[in-house]
Amino acid sequence: MSLVGRQSEIRRLGELIGATRAEKGGALVLRGEAGIGKTALLDHARRAATGLQVIDAEGSEFESELPFAALHQLCAPVMTHLDDLPAPHREALRMRFGLARGAPDPFRIGLATLELLASAARERPLLCVIDDAQWLDVASARA
Ligand SMILES: Nc1ncnc2c1ncn2[C@@H]1O[C@H](COP(=O)(O)OP(=O)(O)OP(=O)(O)O)[C@@H](O)[C@H]1O
Ligand SMILES: [Mg+2]
Incomplete structure (x- = not known):
């Protein structure tokens, strides 16, 4: 599924994954009301995490x-x-x-x-x- 919008969240997730590839760990907490799209962003992160x-x-x-x-x-x-x-x-x-x-x-x-x-x-x-x-x-x- 391709996400509509969420550019800044996708960028932040991309930065975290990039840093992880460069062996600089980190953590990110996603908060939001029910149904707002948290799981969708986590699924995006999984797909983006190639090589991890x-x-x-x-x-x-x-x-x-x-x-x-x-x-x-x-x-x-x-x-x-x-x-x-x-x-x-x-x-x-x-x-x-x-x-x-x-x-x-x-x-x-x-x-x-x-x-x-x-x-x-x-x-x-x-x-x-x-x-x-x-x-x-x-x-x-x-x-
Ligand atoms: N950026 C987006 N573009 C398109 N569809 C989206 C987007 N974000 C969420 N959706 C869709 O909206 C629905 C709800 O999203 P999701 O399950 O990710 O919400 P959630 O915040 O995890 O909800 P919950 O709090 O119940 O766990 C899903 O069908 C998901 O595919
Ligand atoms: Mg969810």
């Missing part, structure tokens, strides 16, 4: 009570990088995602997630697309 690895998560009203549902969705495609992490962080994520027994230290989860994404990004620049952030489960949003 794109991972995504979507907040869902029905999963907002499930701790770490969105984080699991985001990280699943890059879990192959778990072995690059220091053992305590690797174990924290494995426990969190039900791959190992035990309860992880919540403070490690955010750090371990950052390391996991950084490791994936070293292989190929990485774009994380998170839609409907207002419905993210709280634990994922914190991480």
